[in-house]
Amino acid sequence: MPPPTSLILKALSVTRLIKEERHYHKELLHEKQRLQGMRAAPETDVYAVKQQETVVDETLLVMPTVRMKLAVALEALITQLDAANPADTEETVMNARNAVEQAKKVLEEDHSKEEEEL
Template structure:
């Protein structure tokens, strides 16, 4: 099996970052739901205040990740676009399938960036 091309590697990296960002969004929603539940919950639990404080801290830590992740996605997208441009020259070693996957990854990254803004 031949080694993956630079285009395939850059595509995989961008796809991983887009999936990671989606995962953080799911985590954010989950944390917000837990906080809402704790705020509306019964006060019988003596650790409720501590748990609520911890959940809010985790929520803030998750929010901090978005700007960093967005920058990583933009950097990976730029790198992939440059690699795609470079592979258009003579001696093109990328398969049409790799090129299609790269373009799909760029579209997914643009969508993720627009949603985050």
């Protein structure tokens, strides 16, 4: 089996970052819901609430970094797609194009309204 081409590696990187961005978004929603539940419960320890607030804050800090990495990886993938390497199969090119489309959709999503509701 030949080693993976640069296009394959870049497409896999974009796909991984898409999954990571979605994971952090889901985690943020989950942690905010958990924080709301803790605040609503009268027997919750103040320290536990502070710790949960820290978890939410740290997740919020990571999300822009992941989105920036995704944007950079997307640009690298688009550049690699434009370079047209003859070693890349049609399937590889199609997978890379699909990764580009998915990444563009993820970067266009605006989760701020959903996050503010929680």
